[in-house]
Amino acid sequence: MAHNELILTDVTKRFGGLTAVDALSFKVSAGQIYGIIGPNGAGKTTVFNCITGIYKSEQGSVKWRGEEIRGLTPYQIVDRGIVRTFQTIRLFSQMSVAENVMSGRHIKSKQKLWHGIVHSPWSKRDELANWHKVEEQLDFFNLSEFAAIPTGSLPYGIQRRVEMARAMAVDPTLLILDEPAAGLNDKETMELLQTIFKIRDKGVTVLLIEHDMDMVMEVTDYLTVINFGKKIAEGTPEAIQKDPAVIEAYLGSEDDDDE
Template identity: 70%
Template sequence: MAKNDLVLENVTKKFGGLTAVDRLDMEVCQGQIYGLIGPNGAGKTTIFNCITGIHPCEEGRILWKGDDITKLPPHRIAAKGILRTFQTIRLFPQMSVAENIMSGRHVKSSQGWWHGIMHTPKSRRDERENWLKVEEQLEFFQLHEFTVQPVQSLPYGLQRRVEIARAMAAEPSLLILDEPAAGLNDKETMGLLKLVFRIREMGVTILLIEHDMDLVMQLTEKLTVINFGKKIAEGTPAQIQQNKDVIEAYLGSDDDD
């Protein structure tokens, strides 16, 4: 039986009088590609923000490998191996591809600030190791030819690849992808599909939000569907496709006419 890596228990998030996430339970198993879907405004990104510590939840708890991470700040959650990308790409536009990927390594550094200033042996070892990891990501994501280019000069699809490479440079156990196919053409989307499978083969658990339903159904092993912050369905892609509550949430019911 697969072990649960990430567990959400009764998670609730409110903004004033609005309940964005309402008593959500969810379990993501180790090595799984898990999808979180729902109509626009359903609360999906808010859930990701709660998991990664950006938004504290009012009720419930979030467990990672058995540890309660509900109240931890984002940098400590990242240090535990939970890394994410964003719906809107957040890179350093004037920095090179390699430098952007290197920025993802900060959560792995164990040296104090004085090591860098004094250029100690520990600092030099750390820098060598970091650049080796950057080199691995450049190779894995096929970005070598763009190593020294500023990311703002790259087309959108390549920028998305750089963003995922930066997250992978931190050696995540859980990679959270927020609409990774947004803005991609058909060829880029197919490349993303293959890339996510390759990342999973490395032992990384993947949790994603995605509006491209064809991609979701090909990629994920299990799905949670939410609407107005509430879970309305959970199951395999085949089960979700046949679920009347999901169909109603996306397409509306006859009573809505």
């Protein structure tokens, strides 16, 4: 039976007088593709920032596999296998695609940095293993042909794949994606869907925020809908599509937010 890997309970994050996330609770099971949706400004990215250690919520609990991770640093959270991508691309644009993916491996082996400094045999072995991982990810994301090209010179859709490849190179248990379909065309979005299914088939749990409703409905097993930082509904995509509160808060305003 699937167990709950990630459990948020009453997570609250304020910015001055604004409550961006308001007593939010949800549970993600191992192997799920879980979606968080809501209008712009609903607090989706802030929730992700609370899970990944960028922010510490003022209240509530974030439990990962039974351990309280609220208050840990981003590195400590990556160390536990929780890895994310960002809503806007954050890559080293001058560096090649392969080097960018490699930077994910270096995050992972940061604690072994002293091996590199003293040039122990372990560092060479690690480096070789790292390159194998990079090759594997380039292959998985159909990026091999771009391996040596500076990332900044590639089309946007390809850069987004590089970001996901870098995240996957860290060997996540939970992959967190912030609007992965933003800026992609229909064909790229379809490919992204297939990629997310393939990632789940590798045994990785996926938590994603998405603005593109059609995409969310096709890819997720279960959803939480938030508005003004609060949960307004949760359920399967089929149930969510029929939920009057969701239709009012989100679907009703669809025309306004496809910028």
